[in-house]
Amino acid sequence: MDALQTLRKRVDEKRNQIIEMQRDLTAVPALAPQNGGTGEWEKSLVLVRWLQKLGLGTCESLPAPDPRVPRGERPNLLLTMPGRADDRSLWIMSHLDIVPPGESSLWDSDPYTLVVKGDRLIGRGVEDNQQGLVSSVIAAQCVKEAGLVPDRTVKLLFVADEETGSELGIQSLVKKPGLFRRQDEALVPDGGSEDGTRIEIAEKSILWLRFRVRGKQCHASTPQKGINAFEAGSHLVVRLGALAGKFSSRDQLFDPPLSTFTPTKKEANVPNINTLPGEDVFHLDCRILPREDLEAVLAEIRSIAEGIQRDFAVGVDIQQVQRASSPPTPADAPIVSLLKRAIRDVYGVEGRTVGIGGGTVGAFLRKEGIPTVVWGKIEEAAHQPNEYCLLGNLMGDALVMARLMIGEG
Numbered sequence: 459m460d461a462l463q464t465l466r467k468r469v470d471e472k473r474n475q476i477i478e479m480q481r482d483l484t485a486v487p488a489l490a491p492q493n494g495g496t497g498e499w500e501k502s503l504v505l506v507r508w509l510q511k512l513g514l515g516t517c518e519s520l521p522a523p524d525p526r527v528p529r530g531e532r533p534n535l536l537l538t539m540p541g542r543a544d545d546r547s548l549w550i551m552s553h554l555d556i557v558p559p560g561e562s563s564l565w566d567s568d569p570y571t572l573v574v575k576g577d578r579l580i581g582r583g584v585e586d587n588q589q590g591l592v593s594s595v596i597a598a599q600c601v602k603e604a605g606l607v608p609d610r611t612v613k614l615l616f617v618a619d620e621e622t623g624s625e626l627g628i629q630s631l632v633k634k635p636g637l638f639r640r641q642d643e644a645l646v647p648d649g650g651s652e653d654g655t656r657i658e659i660a661e662k663s664i665l666w667l668r669f670r671v672r673g674k675q676c677h678a679s680t681p682q683k684g685i686n687a688f689e690a691g692s693h694l695v696v697r698l699g700a701l702a703g704k705f706s707s708r709d710q711l712f713d714p715p716l717s718t719f720t721p722t723k724k725e726a727n728v729p730n731i732n733t734l735p736g737e738d739v740f741h742l743d744c745r746i747l748p749r750e751d752l753e754a755v756l757a758e759i760r761s762i763a764e765g766i767q768r769d770f771a772v773g774v775d776i777q778q779v780q781r782a783s784s785p786p787t788p789a790d791a792p793i794v795s796l797l798k799r800a801i802r803d804v805y806g807v808e809g810r811t812v813g814i815g816g817g818t819v820g821a822f823l824r825k826e827g828i829p830t831v832v833w834g835k836i837e838e839a840a841h842q843p844n845e846y847c848l849l850g851n852l853m854g855d856a857l858v859m860a861r862l863m864i865g866e867g
């Protein structure tokens with residue numbers, strides 16, 4: 459019997475254990491203080507107890523200080539499994555925190571009490587991100603029980619604060635000297651598709667801009683005495699439409715395969731109809747292909763704004779509300795081919811690499827030069843009422859991860 463068969467048998471035996479793990483983890487709401495919670499401490503203790511019970515050893519604790527929670531810190535846990543080689547670690551990173559249940563009337567059951575319906579596990583957090591978290595633990599357990607040794611060091615990382623910006627989670631960890639190495643690789647099982655084929659390797663750069671147009675307020679019956687900031691701002695919105703033509707490169711990895719520049723939030727100006735607005739504020743949400751130069755985009759935007767200042771005698775202030783970019787993981791990186799092979803072996807489907815419009819924790823690792831893939835066979839029920847995951851997916855994903863751990867062997 460080959461290693462995969464051995465592992466598959468082991469994973470199959472874990473059905474009840476998986477349900478119990480999911481039940482225990484779901485019962486401890488791990489909400490950030492911004493979401494009215496006390497953080498992930500209690501949940502991390504539940505996880506630690508399971509890891510001990512399974513004989514997987516003790517976690518290294520890498521907490522981030524947070525005076526807002528009773529414990530005074532947010533937990534980040536690292537479980538290391540030694541492998542044959544230690545030149546480049548395989549990281550599997552999942553997060554402990556959840557989002558609030560939302561409108562309770564939309565739930566058919568208590569969000570924090572696991573419900574099992576056939577192959578379906580229901581409860582807040584069961585998919586996001588307990589499916590990935592439990593899969594990684596089951597994978598490690600099965601590799602160990604089967605007497606197999608990972609071909610390289612495996613690092614299971616369980617982080618805090620993913621749902622509210624990651625500042626106290628992965629962002630605090632990438633700053634620790636020596637923890638991550640450039641030759642390491644990472645799987646983030648926190649995204650994917652129902653058929654398990656979608657492998658996310660890249661993100662568009664995100665640029666959120668706030669435009670404040672300054673004119674001169676006056677009575678609307680004598681517009682010649684003022685400068686209409688709303689009117690000038692409207693022309694600015696229209697002229698910014700030229701950005702798509704200027705930065706028009708295409709990349710089929712992404713959907714849509716081009717950079718987008720979308721006017722979005724418009725702040726209220728004057729409250730009454732008979733005042734000419736002296737100030738007007740709107741926002742632009744830019745999703746830019748990684749190959750485009752953000753500085754060139756910003757220079758073009760500034761030049762468009764200068765044209766408006768000249769033509770309408772207004773001032774235009776541009777504020778960067780958010781700016782993030784990360785280098786894509788190469789489509790031919792070893793982690794990508796290894797994952798594709800594992801997906802083929804376990805699910806019998808061909809993985810396909812994609813880029814997304816933006817914003818996963820994978821970007822924080824890519825920024826450190828670590829090739830990172832975001833993948834899972836998921837129902838995409840995250841953040842929804844009656845969130846659920848399929849046991850079959852969780853077990854299949856565990857097998858894929860076990861396959862990654864043992865490498866080419």
Ligand SMILES: [Zn+2]
Binds near residue numbers: 553586587620648
């Ligand atoms: Zn998540």
